[in-house]
Amino acid sequence: MSAVATPSTTEYYDALKSRGSEIEARYRKSTPRSQAAFARAAQVFPGGYTRDAIIRGPHPTFVQDASGAIMRDLDGHALTDFWFNATSLALGHAHPAVVAALQAQIPKGTAYFAPTLNEVALAEVVLGRLPGAERIRFANSGSEAVMMAVRFARAFRAITRRAASTILKFEGSYHGSYDDVSWSVSPKVADAGTLDAPRPVAESAGLAGTEGRVVVLPFNDSATLRRYLDAHHDEIAAVLVEPMANRIGLVLPDASFLAEARALCDRFGIVLVFDEVISFRVGYNGVQGRMGIRPDLTSLGKIIGGGFAVGAVAGRADILDMSSPERNDRVTHAGTFNANPITSIAGRVTMEMLTPEAFEQINDLGDYARRGLAEAARGLPLQVTGAGSLFKVTATSRAVRNYRDAATTDKRWEALCSLALLNEGFVLTPTLSGCISLVTTRTHLDALLSAFKTVLAA
């Protein structure tokens, strides 16, 4: 589907896009060392990258070091970070409390073939923030967390409904790189069927054999979810939902959508999984606390590792206890670096600093950022979305509630606006998503807002 394009919105986007080569030329000129580093990376990594999310044309900015809210690139620019390694660094870069705790631990060893009390302490802190969750298992990424949540859900459902192994996810939601959920993350609308009966579209090559393991429905559409589950509940093991959809535009669904998902899962004995890998930073108790809805399982990652590789699945004891060693039909779950002392310590120190007052601080700044951006974008074909400490500008004239709305976005406009902001020293994603961490100040945001206005006015 193309953008809902009145001639004036097209003209609006074209104005910035007509300056594309000038914006890119300025970036190239100011980042020769990043350009050279990228050429070197291209000798060893396919296309120069070993991680898709950081792809940015004409080349990514290579970072030399970082502290607080500021990253320094190879060319010596000080860049104000508004994405903090994909929202994961809630305290900013190299927070002194985290650094000190790790400096005390590293000489004592970084990983043992044995548990430590560090992982128990992190588990207690995280479970203390998830009122419905009684058990937790750690992993090394959000992708692994989702994969384990799916495995637990299928195992649990198999007890009552052996055929129920299909996962129900929502169009436009990204849940990491596990094959079974890598469907309809960013499909071409022309390939994706109708709005209320979307066709699952493979997000990657190499997924053959996993089709049919997932069903895709529109995000934020209670009636369609109800209709589907009324007819097909016997086939579904889990409803997997991102309670704030990142790739759709950091959009919170209506509370009634999550409530309906909860009610339907209760009615049919389906496992409700909230993927809060990102959205756990939206509040002290995540989006589930904010909306007052308890999922059966929650997948976590990002902030709970304090800057280190992490994932976790938390939830009901009767589901997660399926991995207890004494079970015959147990869910196996291993991982060489699961809950290693470095991740556990950094995660615990970080989570302890994220007090209710700290959330108030970053969420107030989030409100401030969204207000300022919306003011700058007033009357323009731009949407400002987000919640808590997360914000995004989307280049569409249409309010964004689901993937089909998000698919009307002018991605080239967003990427160029983001690159123009990078030229001014501000790091957002190429889709203009941003986040605030405890080290972000009003001064940082005022500078960003002023640069945004300059880019819009140019």
Ligand SMILES: Cc1ncc(COP(=O)(O)O)c(C=O)c1O
């Ligand atoms: C909602 C959600 N789930 C899962 C993942 C995967 O996490 P990871 O990149 O740690 O594998 C992400 C990553 O951005 C995510 O946003």
